[in-house]
Amino acid sequence: MKGPIVVVGAGQAGASFVSRHVTLGGDAPVILIGEEPYAPYQRPPLSKKFLTGELERDRLWIRQPDWYGQNGITTRFGTRIAELAPSQRTVITDSGERIGYGKLVLCTGSRPRLLPDALGGSLDGVHTLREIGDADRLAERLGGSRRLIVIGGGYIGLEIAASARKLGLEVTVIEMAERILQRVASEQTSLYFRSLHRDHGVEILESTRIVRIAGRDGVARRVELDSGETIDADAVLVGIGALPNVELAEAAGIECENGICVDEACRTSDADIHAAGDCTSFVRNGQRIRLESVQNAADQGDLTARVLSGHDDRYASVPWFWSEQYDCMLQIAGLSQGFDRAVIRRNSTSGGQSVWYYTGERLIAVDAMNDTKSYAFGRRMLEMGMNPRADQVEDEQTDLKALLQAGMPK
Amino acid sequence: MVKITWKIAGKDDITADIPIGNTLMEAAVDNNVPFIEGECGGCLSCATCHVFVDPDWYGTTGAPGDFEEDMLDMTEVERSPTSRLSCQITASTELDGLVLHVPIPD
């Protein structure tokens, strides 16, 4: 390999890449380039404890900012890459500077899908949440507000709804699908979160579309719904999904389909370019998927560093994810898409429950709500390719540890 | 600040002054302790912050909580009687001088 490894995007995946590169003692010099003017930080707290003021800013770092230099990593924070020139193995910054690479790793992440201007998406008081600056602005807005409307009942929207309740605001969540979390979870899990939020005083309107956000003097004032109803609001949070940042790759002729297409070694269609994290899509069980999670970003970043150091690794991690809302900890292992059967297991010790997803006899995922035991054992079973019988799992008397051990190769 | 030591088989010990209130997972990452990753940021979902508390200190750190107890069943290196997830231990004056042993995967 001639020239340094250039990493574009200094978020979770970029940080995991350089951390693994350093622990493997990789010889190639690394340049970590990121548009945000900071070292990589954790995004999950932005909608949770950071938003409520329970976690301070300097505890968001993935690694202390001086760690990179101390470990031989050149950093260029606050620098946006405007263009890739793969034929010259060069990236070009927005100020026109050209930086050559031997290998390039794209970790550009994703960005919130915006509400069109015509629907009031650019009014003052309408927020999205991705970066620390967004969280600061949202926190400030919530501080002076009485009522928040959350458009979109996905994880980020629901977490922000919970945080806003904690801060004392009235909150309404508007979801156009029949149920919140429809895209990502079963009916059982949606139901659980619907009651959780209603118990905490959040109004949830499902099967409801917004007609527009109406404002006065450029400031959002109320949200008009297709039901004809209008709700006043001082703040609106739009949480309607994320789009992968593929534009650089696409313009450079790299294959993209709902993300930058990567193989099991995180290689793109260009032999010298890898990609990791929210910006990638890959094939799992015959389907091209894209994940937005710390696990995926960290594991793909880590794997790419191993591959570039000559290891013959393949990405096969069982996906996992978590979310925190009020006093409920949701933990998910596996991917439930395409399940044909879901059973509930109660945990009367913790007051929690879990949903176990199957296609036929095959266990594909577990959602655990305040039930870390089911998450931990479910995840181990998924990692080992075990398929515990649904009727056994459903029975709280079945000891999961014994079930796991019985299925382990001797 | 309190002093914490990580012992890593085959390598030099790492001893560092840790601000009171930080978790020992954060402390380990900040001090480059190998094999401690803290992927989930301390919310009991990854088990990549597993440590063996020195038996002399286990009485002081105390035993794991319920959720932590469950997660200890999925650590990469198998748990021992003094296993803890270090994101669940917060630096406090009682822990000044604490010794942790870092599990090393094969």
Ligand SMILES: Cc1cc2nc3c(=O)[nH]c(=O)nc-3n(C[C@H](O)[C@H](O)[C@H](O)COP(=O)(O)OP(=O)(O)OC[C@H]3O[C@@H](n4cnc5c(N)ncnc54)[C@H](O)[C@@H]3O)c2cc1C
């Ligand atoms: C509010 C919030 C809460 C979340 N909660 C959870 C959770 O509880 N659990 C969970 O598992 N996941 C959660 N996630 C998702 C998780 O944070 C992401 O999946 C993860 O950060 C993805 O890492 P990444 O490196 O792919 O992208 P990012 O962390 O987004 O990093 C990408 C970086 O690339 C930079 N970049 C993009 N284009 C360029 C360019 N052209 N030039 C230079 N730099 C560029 C961006 O500025 C950004 O800093 C949450 C996300 C958000 C926003």
Ligand code: FES
């Ligand atoms: S940091 Fe994830 S469980 Fe401790």
